[in-house]
Amino acid sequence: MNTSRHEFDRTDARGLIAIAVLGAALDLASRLAPAVLPYLAPYIFNAPLFAGPLLAAFWYGRGLARCETRPARWRILAFYAGVAAIYFVGQTRFEYAAQHMFFLNRVQQATFGVFGPFLIAFSWPRDVLAAGVPAGLIRAFERGAGRAALGVLRFPPVAIVVWLAVTDVWLIPEVNFASMINPPLYAVMNVAMILSGLLFWLVVLDPRPRAEAGYSYLTRMAAGFLPMFPQIAVSSYIALTQTGLYNFYDLCGRLYPAISPMKDQMLGGIIQWIPPGMLNTAVLFVLLHAIRRSEDRQVAATPIPPGARVIEARWTGR
Numbered sequence: 098m099n100t101s102r103h104e105f106d107r108t109d110a111r112g113l114i115a116i117a118v119l120g121a122a123l124d125l126a127s128r129l130a131p132a133v134l135p136y137l138a139p140y141i142f143n144a145p146l147f148a149g150p151l152l153a154a155f156w157y158g159r160g161l162a163r164c165e166t167r168p169a170r171w172r173i174l175a176f177y178a179g180v181a182a183i184y185f186v187g188q189t190r191f192e193y194a195a196q197h198m199f200f201l202n203r204v205q206q207a208t209f210g211v212f213g214p215f216l217i218a219f220s221w222p223r224d225v226l227a228a229g230v231p232a233g234l235i236r237a238f239e240r241g242a243g244r245a246a247l248g249v250l251r252f253p254p255v256a257i258v259v260w261l262a263v264t265d266v267w268l269i270p271e272v273n274f275a276s277m278i279n280p281p282l283y284a285v286m287n288v289a290m291i292l293s294g295l296l297f298w299l300v301v302l303d304p305r306p307r308a309e310a311g312y313s314y315l316t317r318m319a320a321g322f323l324p325m326f327p328q329i330a331v332s333s334y335i336a337l338t339q340t341g342l343y344n345f346y347d348l349c350g351r352l353y354p355a356i357s358p359m360k361d362q363m364l365g366g367i368i369q370w371i372p373p374g375m376l377n378t379a380v381l382f383v384l385l386h387a388i389r390r391s392e393d394r395q396v397a398a399t400p401i402p403p404g405a406r407v408i409e410a411r412w413t414g415r
Contacts, residue, residue, distance in 0.1 A: 101163070102232035109231055112155045120147050137185075140192040143284050149291070150184040157222060160229025172220040179216030182208050187287055196277065197352040199343050200364035206290055210264055211373045214294035218302040219383065251300050253312055253320035260297035261324055263289050265331055268369075270342045277345045297324075301380055304387040314384050321380030328373060336366025
């Protein structure tokens with residue numbers, strides 16, 4: 098795949114201007130006339146949540162246009178699905194629902210920290226984005242402090258701790274209440290969930306062999322699977338406890354009054370518990386497939402002497 102880089106050009110400038118103008122218009126409209134906006138318009142405009150997905154989609158599209166060999170269609174769909182999911186739960190009227198039901202808030206936060214980043218990492222957009230993002234921005238993370246910081250954050254134990262800490266700190270009832278009544282803190286929570294999720298899943302789902310990724314497949318499998326257990330402990334407690342933990346939704350009014358507070362909390366705990374755990378398990382199969390592909394490439398690149406016979410199959414049985 099061609100990953101030649103390009104410097105910031107007119108196309109980049111036009112894309113940034115278009116996103117900025119659209120964002121300013123939506124921000125103004127959401128402040129002055131929120132009731133007349135469509136469902137897909139922001140309920141509360143958040144500049145990073147608005148610009149981040151749009152810039153990612155724009156630069157990924159630029160990368161696709163510049164690549165001589167396009168990635169598989171499923172990878173393209175996975176990337177755009179992950180970006181769209183993050184945008185939908187954060188910059189549409191779904192935001193209103195997420196602030197008025199705990200289980201919908203868990204859908205939103207799980208999308209920010211788990212489902213959306215998982216799809217993006219699963220698509221492995223590294224080469225396409227390298228061809229689409231301006232070279233100057235890439236160099237900022239390849240040199241000096243940026244490179245050192247990324248090196249530390251990409252160390253699997255660090256990525257695990259960051260992801261678990263960012264995910265669980267907002268589940269502490271007092272912290273959750275403070276974030277829900279404080280709009281700037283709420284915005285910080287959303288952005289932190291996305292960034293920690295991207296960090297974790299991009300480390301875990303890196304399909305490259307150890308020489309390129311820096312860590313073995315076994316290390317990445319363990320890093321993706323083991324965090325499931327502390328997450329089960331936290332989320333199962335939320336789902337099964339008979340103590341009401343999140344009273345913010347009683348104060349602001351629940352979107353669906355027929356769902357009792359304890360049932361709402363139970364549903365939220367299950368959403369935080371079951372689907373993310375399934376993805377932690379899916380990591381094993383994703384990386385086993387990556388190992389098989391790596392072995393296939395090694396076999397294809399190994400010359401076979403004339404007259405040689407294959408006397409041993411690989412562990413995949415092929």
